[in-house]
Amino acid sequence: MKNKEINVLYTYLQSQQTAQQFLYDCYQNLDGVEASAKSYENCNSFMYYLDHGIQFYENGKNLDILFQPIMFFYGMIHLLKANLLTIRPDYPESTTILAHGVSSRKRKKKDYSFMDDEVKTQQNGLFPYFSKHLFSVSQAPFEKFKMEDLLGLIPEVSSLFTLQGQKEMITVGEVGMSELHFPNAILDNYHLTAKSFTQRINAYLPVIEQTEINKNSFCIKLSVPLHKPSGPFFTHASNNLIYFPFHRRKYLLNSEVMVHYLLLYNLSMLCRYESEWWGDLLSAKSEIDYPFITYFLQNTAEKIPLLLEEKLLERTSNHG
Numbered sequence: 001m002k003n004k005e006i007n008v009l010y011t012y013l014q015s016q017q018t019a020q021q022f023l024y025d026c027y028q029n030l031d032g033v034e035a036s037a038k039s040y041e042n043c044n045s046f047m048y049y050l051d052h053g054i055q056f057y058e059n060g061k062n063l064d065i066l067f068q069p070i071m072f073f074y075g076m077i078h079l080l081k082a083n084l085l086t087i088r089p090d091y092p093e094s095t096t097i098l099a100h101g102v103s104s105r106k107r108k109k110k111d112y113s114f115m116d117d118e119v120k121t122q123q124n125g126l127f128p129y130f131s132k133h134l135f136s137v138s139q140a141p142f143e144k145f146k147m148e149d150l151l152g153l154i155p156e157v158s159s160l161f162t163l164q165g166q167k168e169m170i171t172v173g174e175v176g177m178s179e180l181h182f183p184n185a186i187l188d189n190y191h192l193t194a195k196s197f198t199q200r201i202n203a204y205l206p207v208i209e210q211t212e213i214n215k216n217s218f219c220i221k222l223s224v225p226l227h228k229p230s231g232p233f234f235t236h237a238s239n240n241l242i243y244f245p246f247h248r249r250k251y252l253l254n255s256e257v258m259v260h261y262l263l264l265y266n267l268s269m270l271c272r273y274e275s276e277w278w279g280d281l282l283s284a285k286s287e288i289d290y291p292f293i294t295y296f297l298q299n300t301a302e303k304i305p306l307l308l309e310e311k312l313l314e315r316t317s318n319h320g
Helices: 008-012 016-027 035-062 068-087 126-135 147-151 155-163 185-190 194-204 256-273 275-284 289-318
Strands: 102-104 118-121 144-146 169-174 179-183 208-213 217-222 241-245
Touching (some): 008 289, 016 035, 016 068, 016 289, 035 068, 035 289, 068 289, 102 256, 118 256, 126 256, 144 147, 147 155, 155 241, 155 289, 179 185, 194 208, 256 275, 256 289
Antiparallel strands (some): 102 118, 169 241, 179 217, 208 217
């Protein structure tokens, strides 16, 4: 992930000709789709999803933090819809998938803490739909997600937890390398042997050649370098280090995009419907929530457009 490269593909696709050709190439890989007709039919929607998504982000970054959760959430939704249109030519197939697919609980006015708050996933709506079609997650492993747990999964934000003595994510390697190093302490957290742990993460890795177990750590050697970490392996945007959840309870979601969506959904709801709490947070800055929320918003504004651009680039590699 390199920030300077962002918007290259987004910019390229800002014409009917390039958008239609891109969709045509994507649809050529799909069975039972009339690629020429469907790419022509969808190219304007595709182009506008991308354009509006980027504009939400760019304008959001220039606005006061008061409005940023809404701008970034809807920017993300537009970029997700553009991605979906490349593999689901009839999207949206029904009105049930137009809902957000997540709900937030009713808040108690007194002693409310964002870190302790939860969101609940639903069976229908955009969240389960894009999770299934973009990230092959048919069902989220849990129904409810705590905000502190979600924030701890984001490599850049996990460094804030480190400052208060919490170890949420650990670095296990670097993108493009063929070795992963884990501390033996992680085996205690997951209640697994090195062999069982390796079997659990095997599906997200190239062929494992061997596992070397040492006194304090173990090393997983891969047959080929790991260029596109997935599953529970998340990547830091600026240094390309690969992170892994240190605690079993944080082994939650198989895509960082899903994590950002849940956090932005809840923040956008707070921003819209809990004006007093949101206003107090931003003016008084009295709660620990404040640095975590502001740092997350800075991070998500840059990282999600990158991650979803990478997802689009996967389509280009699929058809050469």
